[in-house]
Amino acid sequence: MDNLNVKYCNVNFNNPFILPSGIITEIPEHRRAIEAGVGGVTLKSLTFEKREGNPLPRVWKYDCGMINSVGLRNAGIEDGSREIGEFLKSNKNTPVIVSLFATKVKEFLYLVEKIVPLSPQFIELNLSCPNVDDEFGKPLGMEKGAAGKIVKQVKKISEKIPVLAKLSPNVNDIADIAKNCEDSGADGIVAINTVGPGMIIDIEKRKPVLGAKKGGVSGPGILPVTVRCIYEIYEAVKIPIIGMGGISKWQDVVEVVMAGATLVGVGTATYLKGMKVYDELKNGLSSFMAKKNIKGLAELVGAAHF
Numbered sequence: 001m002d003n004l005n006v007k008y009c010n011v012n013f014n015n016p017f018i019l020p021s022g023i024i025t026e027i028p029e030h031r032r033a034i035e036a037g038v039g040g041v042t043l044k045s046l047t048f049e050k051r052e053g054n055p056l057p058r059v060w061k062y063d064c065g066m067i068n069s070v071g072l073r074n075a076g077i078e079d080g081s082r083e084i085g086e087f088l089k090s091n092k093n094t095p096v097i098v099s100l101f102a103t104k105v106k107e108f109l110y111l112v113e114k115i116v117p118l119s120p121q122f123i124e125l126n127l128s129c130p131n132v133d134d135e136f137g138k139p140l141g142m143e144k145g146a147a148g149k150i151v152k153q154v155k156k157i158s159e160k161i162p163v164l165a166k167l168s169p170n171v172n173d174i175a176d177i178a179k180n181c182e183d184s185g186a187d188g189i190v191a192i193n194t195v196g197p198g199m200i201i202d203i204e205k206r207k208p209v210l211g212a213k214k215g216g217v218s219g220p221g222i223l224p225v226t227v228r229c230i231y232e233i234y235e236a237v238k239i240p241i242i243g244m245g246g247i248s249k250w251q252d253v254v255e256v257v258m259a260g261a262t263l264v265g266v267g268t269a270t271y272l273k274g275m276k277v278y279d280e281l282k283n284g285l286s287s288f289m290a291k292k293n294i295k296g297l298a299e300l301v302g303a304a305h306f
């Protein structure tokens, strides 16, 4: 399936599929995605302090996808960066995106300083987690000035590592925020984080199903929001986009790529279908391209714009 090779920010990917940062929190699960043939992996967003995450249950399936409130469960930068260092040493073939979350510019800079010496292929700034705003206030990426300010400061210390900004769809104008990130030096945009937050109520128990009551919505139901966001971002910026949110079939992949994504994140579908979903998507996409005589995915990126 040579036609699936993709270059993103000058890094080679065997295929366009990425495991996004989100519900998978442990390194062994990331290794399972690599064994299943994913093109690249994003590790769980790291914070300054270790976080146990929100009360259980944190993840709930429903008819159109999932709702989660993981609450950024992670080991914290000290232990987390050690684990990441070991992971990077043992994994040479699959590009790795290290994701970071903070609520202050200074804190972001501390995290980036710790990660740069490990030389991951990418650093993702998670500017959009919807599950900790009760604790920290609205995510920094909800406002374009704040998003750009963080990117600008991080770019001063990130050396050669490309910096990606992960954005929320829960804003008035995602394209405007993406443009501000680009103008501030971002190398790529990751869109979208989960929609909402939403809530599901157990009608027998008469209470919300999630321990934290509300959570970000993902899965097939949000695909049209993803496609619209990618389409608008593509019209606003020149830097490449990683598109994600509700992709579970190869046809969804084609849609998101035609909207403007160069790489495609697939996360919730690994819960709904298992890790074999990556093979299913690769086969479907590759056959579609062969049938349409498309030699490389770059020919399709943004094809829906005219």
Ligand code: SIN
Binding pocket: 021, 022, 023, 045, 068, 069, 070, 071, 072, 073, 126, 128, 129, 130, 131, 132, 193, 194, 216
């Ligand atoms: C979470 O940890 O709550 C989900 C991650 C995210 O939405 O950024």
